[in-house]
Amino acid sequence: MKRLDIEKKGSIIIFCILIIMLIIVIFFSICPKILNKLNLTNDLINNFFEIRVDDNRNLKNIDYSKLYPFDEKSIVNVPCGGGYFTYNNIVNNVKKKIEDATSSGMFKYYKMVELSYIYNNLIKFNLYSNVGDSKIEIDNNYFSYIYSNKNIDTQVNNIIDFSEYLKNNNIDLLYVQTPSKISDDMNISPVYKDFTNEKIDEFLSRIKNYIDYIDLRENIKEEKLNNMSLFFQTDHHWLPKTGLWAANIISNYLNDNYSMNLKTENLNVDKYNYKIYKKTFLGSLGKGFSLAKANPEDFTLITPKFDTKLHVKILDLGIDKVGTYEETLIDFDELENKSYYEGSQYLAYMQGDRGLIETHNELIDNGKKILLVKDSFADAVSPFIALENEYLSIIDIRYFNGSLKTYIKEYNPDIVIVMYNGAMIAADINIKDNAVWDFE
Numbered sequence: 001m002k003r004l005d006i007e008k009k010g011s012i013i014i015f016c017i018l019i020i021m022l023i024i025v026i027f028f029s030i031c032p033k034i035l036n037k038l039n040l041t042n043d044l045i046n047n048f049f050e051i052r053v054d055d056n057r058n059l060k061n062i063d064y065s066k067l068y069p070f071d072e073k074s075i076v077n078v079p080c081g082g083g084y085f086t087y088n089n090i091v092n093n094v095k096k097k098i099e100d101a102t103s104s105g106m107f108k109y110y111k112m113v114e115l116s117y118i119y120n121n122l123i124k125f126n127l128y129s130n131v132g133d134s135k136i137e138i139d140n141n142y143f144s145y146i147y148s149n150k151n152i153d154t155q156v157n158n159i160i161d162f163s164e165y166l167k168n169n170n171i172d173l174l175y176v177q178t179p180s181k182i183s184d185d186m187n188i189s190p191v192y193k194d195f196t197n198e199k200i201d202e203f204l205s206r207i208k209n210y211i212d213y214i215d216l217r218e219n220i221k222e223e224k225l226n227n228m229s230l231f232f233q234t235d236h237h238w239l240p241k242t243g244l245w246a247a248n249i250i251s252n253y254l255n256d257n258y259s260m261n262l263k264t265e266n267l268n269v270d271k272y273n274y275k276i277y278k279k280t281f282l283g284s285l286g287k288g289f290s291l292a293k294a295n296p297e298d299f300t301l302i303t304p305k306f307d308t309k310l311h312v313k314i315l316d317l318g319i320d321k322v323g324t325y326e327e328t329l330i331d332f333d334e335l336e337n338k339s340y341y342e343g344s345q346y347l348a349y350m351q352g353d354r355g356l357i358e359t360h361n362e363l364i365d366n367g368k369k370i371l372l373v374k375d376s377f378a379d380a381v382s383p384f385i386a387l388e389n390e391y392l393s394i395i396d397i398r399y400f401n402g403s404l405k406t407y408i409k410e411y412n413p414d415i416v417i418v419m420y421n422g423a424m425i426a427a428d429i430n431i432k433d434n435a436v437w438d439f440e
Contacts, residue, residue: 373439
């Protein structure tokens with residue numbers, strides 16, 4: 001038999017690995033269903049197979065590109081994960097299932113991670129990668145992502161082009177920069193270097209002559225706040241109370257500079273109830289490091305004491321109803337999730353990250369329309385803005401495959417707010433999350 005060369009052998013090995021991973025995906029997809037048919041209890045099935053509870057379990061297949069079509073001249077960058085059927089999306093979803101099956105979706109994955117960290121602690125082996133983007137442990141049980149030095153021309157050029165488009169249509173644009181968990185004056189280690197703040201500084205310096213912006217890092221310094229205390233210990237997001245704090249700053253700025261007539265008294269911290277869920281939350285970083293290194297922390301649900309009446313539409317979830325703040329904007333199923341590793345209580349606010357959320361506050365009649373283009377940091381900000389303004393539409397481009405510009409033409413907002421965290425600037429422009437810079 002003719003001897004195979006190394007290249008062919010490598011191709012065969014890769015093919016075999018892909019087949020094995022596909023079998024694993026099918027196995028973990030079918031076995032729970034078979035057990036269900038055998039009338040085994042859900043608890044037994046869930047505990048044995050560690051079935052993942054996906055935030056998008058009720059997601060509808062909404063194709064926003066049909067509702068808000070692109071201009072034929074536009075170049076469409078289709079994000080994966082938007083809940084719609086395209087060739088790229090199907091391929092990306094299959095790829096994601098394989099990645100999940102061979103990482104966090106593996107049988108007893110988190111138990112194995114816990115054991116590995118227990119072992120590492122025993123042998124005092126605490127080495128983290130600082131090549132590219134990574135996650136590290138910092139002081140007092142705090143964990144954070146760090147980002148390497150990258151070119152940000154795409155981010156800068158795209159938002160400047162977007163500002164010109166809005167200006168030509170007589171629509172204001174405000175950019176809001178959320179803070180990084182690691183502040184610019186913080187020394188995390190003589191070994192590790194995080195470039196997030198440097199990239200934010202560069203980004204803001206390059207857009208300042210074109211776009212009005214709020215840099216919330218400056219507000220933190222002015223108020224002499226402890227930057228780290230504004231964030232969860234085990235998650236990259238800020239605390240809900242920090243979201244309320246940010247909503248106040250943004251809203252007062254909008255009133256002072258854009259005459260928005262927002263009902264900012266509705267954001268008074270004394271007008272809210274604060275329900276604490278004790279030691280129930282383990283953030284994205286905590287999940288990655290496991291319970292062997294990260295401790296669960298408290299999670300706070302902030303709800304208004306005053307009367308609320310909102311008409312909310314979320315096509316992704318099939319929601320179109322009128323109700324109170326709690327009935328329309330809070331996902332209580334997510335709050336009651338008892339698993340540390342599955343889901344995220346943070347996503348209880350605004351029903352999680354959705355392609356498009358439209359709210360009409362029926363108790364306010366200022367006639368103003370705000371469009372918020374955002375990432376997940378705004379999940380803890382947008383519910384409070386919805387309580388002080390008549391109309392608020394929220395688009396997360398990562399899950400919205402329609403044309404943003406077509407939506408803007410139909411909605412005709414008074415102002416567009418783009419609100420991103422530093423990772424959206426500092427992370428790799430080619431990954432899914434950074435589809436946020438495609439404003440077509």
